Amino acid sequence: MPAEPCEYGLSLLHTSTGVAEPFPKPSWMTKPLPEVSEHLLLGKPGRKHRIPRRDIYLLLIELLCLVVGVLVGFYSRFAIFLGQINQLIAVGFLLAVMSICLEGLVLRTAVIHTASRSGATIQDLDALMRKDPLASKVHAAYRCLLVCLFALPLLLSIGYKSFTGGESTMKFDNSDGFFGFSSTPGKQRIGDGLSLLPDIYVPFWIDPALNQTYGFNMYVAADNKTAAILDSPFPSYLTSLQSDLSEGENLVLSATVNATVSEMVNPTDAERNSDEYWESVQDEFGHQMTVNGGDTGGANNALWAGMSGGFLTNFSVMYFSAWNTTSNETFVSEAIRTEQTRRMARGKWLISSKNITLVEADLIDEGQANQELIQQNALGLQEMFSTFLGEYDWHNRAGVFDFPYPALGENGEPRYSQNVNTVPALAAAMAWARITSLDTIDRSPGSPLPSSGLRTHTGYDKVAQDIQMVKIVPTLRRLPLLVLILVANPLLAIICVVVKALFLYKSPIGDEFNIVSLFAAVEGSDLSVVRGASISGELTRRVAVAFNVKQEPQRAGDPGRTDRLIMTLDTGSGKDG
Structure with a gap:
């Protein structure tokens, strides 16, 4: 109911x-x-x-x-x-x-x-x-x-x-760019090259490797005898690109630029054992064999750079040597010969809102640029850097000799032996540091040292079509x-x-x-x-x-x-x- x-x-x-x-x-x-x-x-x-x-x-x-x-x-x-x-x-x-x-x-x-x-x-x-x-x-x-x-x-x-x-990429609309000899933003016109040299060379010196890029402009080739310093985006151009980036975003910039290249071309055995060859080298550089630095406990080092013709303005060839007399070594027996040229290279930079890094580089065969900055330029590399060769001793990365040499390891090699040849990178970095300091267009136009002709070769425009840019944004x-x-x-x-x-x-x-x-x-x-x-x-x-x-x-x-x-x-x- x-x-x-x-x-x-x-x-x-x-x-x-x-x-x-x-x-x-x-x-x-x-x-x-x-x-x-x-x-x-x-x-x-x-x-x-x-x-x-x-x-x-x-x-x-x-x-x-x-x-x-x-x-x-x-x-x-x-x-x-x-x-x-x-x-x-x-x-x-x-x-x-x-x-x-x-x-x-x-x-x-x-x-x-x-x-x-x-x-x-x-x-x-x-x-x-x-x-x-x-x-x-x-x-x-x-x-x-x-x-x-x-x-x-x-x-x-x-x-x-x-x-x-994760990340997502898209083509970035870019404008004309300016490239050349320049340090990173904020480091222009500091000294005459001594400060700029370690800025680009020390990252390589700490961890040498082949076929590797370092910092924002150094490339060490795989052949273990060639290194290059690429012309990089100028600070004004770089900062304009960075201003468009938010935190975490990156730009990948690719362009063909000029590069300062150093290649190790050692004397042949016949040349190394020829007195006539070394006499002609002395005449070219205006040095006597006795004019060499060091001789501390038998340790010596020397840099011959700047051939005498034309008031020491040709730096296309340099000689580096580090030897120890207690081991019966001489300047001649240990001399390393490098040749410096301006060549063309393809570079790829990773640019963030606060940094720039060279991530890929490739030298272009037969790609020659104007050589005046190397062959007709009073750089004074020997006077500026020869005193500091011991700091970057390519024989002994300990920095000083344990007399006569560091103790041998298990394989009979010196304790601090370095398989990667560091001399080409050092030579290219020296030339780049001095040119960047003395001849860059950032230098006051009233300065008497750089000529207007040399200054025009230290920086150049590239049209937007010759610059490829990809924007990388952090995403899921x-x-x-x-x-x-x-x-x-x-x-x-x-x-x-x-x-x-x-x-x-x-x-x-x-x-x-x-x-x-x-x-x-x-x-x-x-x-x-x-x-x-x-x-x-x-x-x-x-x-x-x-x-x-x-x-x-x-x-x-x-x-x-x-x-x-x-x-x-x-x-x-x-x-x-």
């Missing part, structure tokens, strides 16, 4: 003075209603759809977020426009939106499922409608579902953040796992819609089921089983719930038949659902 219609009311206890107590206790009173008039029936009938319109909207939002997420993560132009930080923000926002949409779909699917299975309990409904995985007496499957529903967004939010460290890494993270929510949403449409359509309840539906469907006689739980919300056992559809008489104004959903609770004493 259906319960007699009742009216529920809430009354508050008042004091005798008529003022309400601070914490009034609610009490429920009921009185029978003889009949329920038509105008008091507030329930609005509805119909159940196989695929509710709300599901379509949510699924479209999921798919839209997926498309936007793929574009943000994998389309280079979007990735570069946003940058890595904004990519993370965008992907995080999209995942949050998709998680919200998925949560509603999953919970409604689970609630509908409870009505279609036997053994479902009021506790299952309560936990699903409150999204509470810690609720008591809940079926393990529903509890696991709620835990997964909470864990999935957390795992996805952690997962997508692990894809930092484009890995398949990132797609899986983006697809997870939409895929689960599609599964929910399909399950509801194909397998749960005949369930007594639908997507619109809520607390109001629960009150409208419950039979009054069933409420006694939950008596006493109004404050705690807890029941001592699982209470099974069942849903049935009952045909109702047609109401006035309704176009068709109305079915009423009836929910009944198990009132069996001590029975565990």
